[in-house]
Amino acid sequence: MRVRWTRDADVWRLVFRLDPEDETTGACTDGHPVELRTNSCHVRTGDAGASPHPDLLAVAAWTVVAPWTRRRVTFDRPISAGLAEAFRTAWGVDAGPVGADARRGTRLAISYSGGADSMAVAAMFPDAPFVHFQRVSHPRVPNRWTHYRSDVLAQLARQTGRELHIAQSDLEFLLSRPRPGFPEHHAVTVGALLLADLLDLGGVALGYEIGSRWLGSDRYVNRYTPDNPMWAPQGKWAPLYAAAGLPLVLPVGGVSEPVTMRMALGSDLAHLVRWCLRGDASGPCRKCGKCLRKELILAAVEGRPITTTLTARSVPARAWQQPPPYSGQETIEYGCARVPGIEDTPFAKAAEYLKATVESTRWMDRCYPPSIDETPEPWRERVGAYMREQVGLMTADEQRQVEAWAAI
16 A cells, blocks of 8 residues: 655645555454445645644555455555664555654543543543534545534534634545444544644543454454454554554543433533534434434433334334344343333343343443553543542453443
8 A cells, every 4th residue: 555645735636546455445453344436535624734644644545445455555665764663563565665753742631422432531631622523525436425424523622711722534435345434443633643743742632432342342253352453452443553753542432322421411511422423503313223222322321211203113223123133232222121120122122132230230320440540641641530439440240241242
């Protein structure tokens, strides 16, 4: 893979060319298949400062081209020896040319989506700047997902009153299958990478919680996964970010979605929480699968019945009419064990299959201590203090429940 960045004011353009061994079909780190549609994209950062360190440009490009690269990647400017070694050991890829010094920064930025998980991170770090990724149209690729309201999410981010930097990009339209989306999940940090030197960033925090970090939920393996290649310090991605002087930080990586929901609702920004990608300025759509799932969590946290017009026969509810495993199953267990009248909701079948109880899911109300231990310095102390004082740590028995967890 051959990669080239150019810039015009605050717009960075990435163009790449495949080597003979590269392919237009591939998979992102979690194994999900992705097919390449075009070979260029742009990122508008909103700031036209000095050019970022070559390591930052290299990692930003890699979040885009990784699924289709097989043996080597050639950047348009020299990278540090440390980053080249991280490519070799974590990815088995030869990267170069080599010749730059390593970089460092001091501030922590939050990759802010506006959802409950990233809002929980914002509650822990009230002084951290937000970097928000906004999808915009690609000049050569039709947008068949006009119902995805990235403009609404960006507008909500502007209402937070925090230091905010919005990175607008069409990189999600590189994919022709299954739909516009990140080639790699980490592409959401492309704005933070391109702005890291300007903002003196030394870390980027994301809102991935225990299901994503430790339990392999969604497209992963649905079991306890301490070596998760997506987020583990010894995985594929963390070594690259660390070598580029912008380590990945998962402040809520040891807590469940019900806990991040409580944290978000207790935040001064609670009125701006928005997990729905389809809703307009008036609120979430309340008709999609994500809205239904989040309503289950919200109802469980608030100790009330579910409020929804969706039924078990609705398309968004179909997944929960089948036997498990389910995406994010630990959270479904938590909600089914706590929501009053669950037998009269779209989750009735799931509740019958799972037979979860308050006691069997109590571990999800506390923090898994190893997640604190792997938090990079200098943010480990703050994360640990917050979890001990505001959430509480799991007992040894509860930790064993996490480590024995597997979807049925």
